[in-house]
Amino acid sequence: MRILYGVQATGNGHITRARVLLPALQAAGVEVDVLLSGRAPQQLFNMECFGRFEARQGFTFVTSAGRVSWLKTLAQSRPLEFLHDYRQLDLSRYDLVLSDFEPVTAWAARHQGVPSLGVAHQYAFHHPIPGTGFKPWLKPSLKLFAPVDEAVGVHWHHFDAPILPPLIAPPSYPLSEEPDKILVYLPFESMDEVIYWLGAFPRYRFRIYCNIATPQRRGHLELQPFSREGFQRDLCSCAGVISNAGFGLCSEAIQAGKKLLVKPLHSQVEQRSNAVVLEQMALAMTMSELTLESVEAWLAQPSGSPSPWPDVATALAQWIASGRQQPLDALGRELWQQGQIRQFSSCQARLRQPLL
Incomplete structure (x- = not known):
């Protein structure tokens, strides 16, 4: 065939x-x-x-x-x-x-x-x-x-x-949790806005994957170029994930037992629906805009448990x-x-x- x-x-x-x-x-x-x-x-x-x-x-x-x-x-x-x-x-x-x-x-x-x-x-x-x-x-x-x-x-x-x-696929690395490490993947958002809002939480290390050529560090914000291997390693060791409401990453985070904060794309029916389903199934917290209140409330939530697919x-x-x-x-x-x-x-x- x-x-x-x-x-x-x-x-x-x-x-x-x-x-x-x-x-x-x-x-x-x-x-x-x-x-x-x-x-x-x-x-x-x-x-x-x-x-x-x-x-x-x-x-x-x-x-x-x-x-x-x-x-x-x-x-x-x-x-x-x-x-x-x-x-x-x-x-x-x-x-x-x-x-x-x-x-x-x-x-x-x-x-x-x-x-x-x-x-x-x-x-x-x-x-x-x-x-x-x-x-x-x-x-x-x-x-x-x-x-x-x-x-x-x-x-x-x-x-x-x-x-x-x-x-x-099963997790690529052993699952662990660094309590202050947050993985961020918001490729459809303004990176300046993402950096501005996350800068208000210095007690946490935000590992942000974005369209850059080399790693950059801005205080507690760690900007990383796209890398499948690096991203998977960080997913397995972080305490939570902030992302848009795309299906693939959310599925990986659920499997790894990582708490999720999602911001669905405006005017995108699939991501809006994904956000509704995630919240009703108690698999994620959702936000329509990136705000201090949303991030602060989510950071205070406990971690989840791994759920292998x-x-x-x-x-x-x-x-x-x-x-x-x-x-x-x-x-x-x-x-x-x-x-x-x-x-x-x-x-x-x-x-x-x-x-x-």
Whole structure:
């Protein structure tokens, strides 16, 4: 079996998922080629595990000061280049296109009649998810962006739908806790504002990962360039994580038992919904703006406990390699029964309530 794996590279969450699923597919005997879109190749880091991969422009959202800028997003989109890319992509060698919400490969599969499968957090929103409110355009827009024949969504709860747990690797380092160490990843926010607000808490060491070339120290603020290995080491040893409400990092923090403070992107339905679910499941504290009161209240909260996720990647890879003969809902039941469903079932009644 040969697969073309399309990965949306706008955020690191999609790439984090691919880092886990790709070797699982290869271990299941599948030949996999990778195509990434949504970010310039020179902006990617620690990509050795993907070997040689193709890159395309694709589509991405432009953010500014913690919110999606729709005007800038439209201005930087290149629809003619996208049309050329997906029509010229040769899929004749592949049995299946696997898309992690990546539009070039998804549309190429649709155009050429090649079977396609989607695996991404966004595909969970094909089902009713708390925090989305009444948005009749949401499901059609998701299908338009990266259409697939069959969609597999992942989330922190199944919501009585065929949704799988997150695809997250076990912690890379032994779990510990340095009580004064806080990991910060807010790539969509104004870094000057982040530094200003966190400067008010000198009793804590804030390890801030941001777009810089070399490490910098500003008193108790430690600025670090993007590094997958360094970030994972700090995640395993910190007392808590301050981040936007992206799915991948929050899933890793939950698994490691780190308390979470999240600020969802404005005008981004996925992150708003994630924040609602996290708060209702008592997995995080949320804030609409970065304020002294929010950070101070969160810092006073106790740490959580590690909650390992099931080995979704291996189960999913074997399911794909065997031709997807088992119904998806049956696969989901098996995975949720491996522990996490007991932790989340007490929240089920609340999670069914209409929100926003």
